[in-house]
């Protein structure tokens with residue numbers, strides 16, 4: 001095992017000793033589950049089973065519980081008709097707003113088409129009074145892909161510079177190649193005191 005892997009494993013061991021519960025929010029396919037795997041073990045798989053939209057799952061390791069929230073359209077609901085799909089989406093978003101007290105927002109930085117939807121969802125969430133002042137960590141995932149946006153382009157396209165009422169951090173990561181996962185773990189450890 002290289003020095004770098006040992007360092008990451010040491011960070012991981014610190015992380016899972018903390019008592020915390022955190023939420024990861026993002027559009028489907030952004031890489032939330034991959035990020036949890038990457039933080040937990042460093043493992044990565046191309047063969048992920050998509051979490052069906054409007055879903056919440058919990059992953060617990062050590063003292064840490066990570067809740068994964070999937071945002072975004074859902075083909076199953078859309079089959080019920082656009083209005084009903086939209087209504088269900090609103091109900092689901094309201095539920096999410098009641099339970100998320102800190103935000104880590106995962107974006108697929110290589111999926112240009114979905115960035116505007118990510119932006120809308122993110123800014124809608126930030127308007128919720130219960131999320132006032134809550135620090136925001138935005139993660140642009142899949143930077144191993146050649147078409148991935150640069151950090152500045154992601155910041156611009158998500159309108160992150162217009163968010164002035166809280167601490168905003170943005171890291172570009174790759175779960176696949178374990179890039180900047182150490183920065184994410186470090187951020188989570190530093191902010192764990194404010195976690196619910």
Ligand SMILES: Nc1nc2c(ncn2[C@@H]2O[C@H](COP(=O)(O)OP(=O)(O)OP(=O)(O)O)[C@@H](O)[C@H]2O)c(=O)[nH]1
Nearest residue numbers: 028029030031032033034046048050051174175176
């Ligand atoms: N190239 C690349 N692919 C990735 C990366 N992270 C995740 N993926 C792939 O993206 C797809 C979706 O990853 P998931 O971790 O299932 O994403 P998710 O956000 O949990 O998706 P849902 O559960 O469907 O909402 C999978 O095929 C992963 O292998 C990455 O860093 N680079």
Ligand SMILES: [Mg+2]
Nearest residue numbers: 032033050051
């Ligand atoms: Mg998932």
